[in-house]
Amino acid sequence: MLGKMYEAEICSAARALEVVGERWSLLILRNAMFAGHTRFSEFQRSLKVAPNILTKRLAEFVEGGLLEVRTPDGGGHASYHLTERGLDLKPAILALTEWGDRWALDPEGRPVTYLHRGCGGEIAVKLTCAECGQATPPADVEARVEPWVIERKYGGQLA
């Protein structure tokens, strides 16, 4: 695990990035989520990531509870399976994908479309307001930092 990379940060995004903020992390999870990869060799062949890095990332994900490792009785290759905790990073991957589609689009167009299983409709990430129900543009989302965060980080004074 990365562990305490962003120790001074009292921030849930920082906690997430301590688990998935290293090179290749989110792309490995993407392949587990959408390409159905479970084996070291599948990840390695698809991503062309250095084997020592892949070994490290898979071990970190198992330790962090994002992947569960299964080893067949009598030996053989281990396989890696997403837990609910790992699967729950899907919205983050979709949000990054939408950014790339909008701002760094391949000349041939969108490489991947996300679909609602069963229904077949296209899935998009919406910032949805619990009060008015509207999909909210990014510029209209603001953050309220809880007082205990300011107290703990700055001794009560906003820096």
Added chain:
Amino acid sequence: MLGKMYEAEICSAARALEVVGERWSLLILRNAMFAGHTRFSEFQRSLKVAPNILTKRLAEFVEGGLLEVRTPDGGGHASYHLTERGLDLKPAILALTEWGDRWALDPEGRPVTYLHRGCGGEIAVKLTCAECGQATPPADVEARVEPWVIERKYGGQLA
């Protein structure tokens, strides 16, 4: 810029991670988005990031069009301002925050709540289906890879 970190990947999420996938990247943007930071010294004091890394990240963001640098006439400190391209990473930051709130929550509770400006309602990330309009759980989102991607990457054969 990281540039071609994930060159073999034909993937919009990989393109996004080439821009924001380094240590501290998303936390610097978070501070620009939600704490209103614009100055080197503000980012540095809040994040306690090594100055050489902060310098590099800010330069990469300016080069990548996520931040715009302004230098006052007659000299003085530069300030950094989010562009639309930079602001558009807000959904990714919210998605990571929600993951951290759910799976790595601080003992004192949620540090930050995201609110709809004006309305005041809480904002949540929803994977919304364009066909049926439903908020879709992560497990029910699947990916359709376009044929040209498989052709370009594998010469037509899925690995």
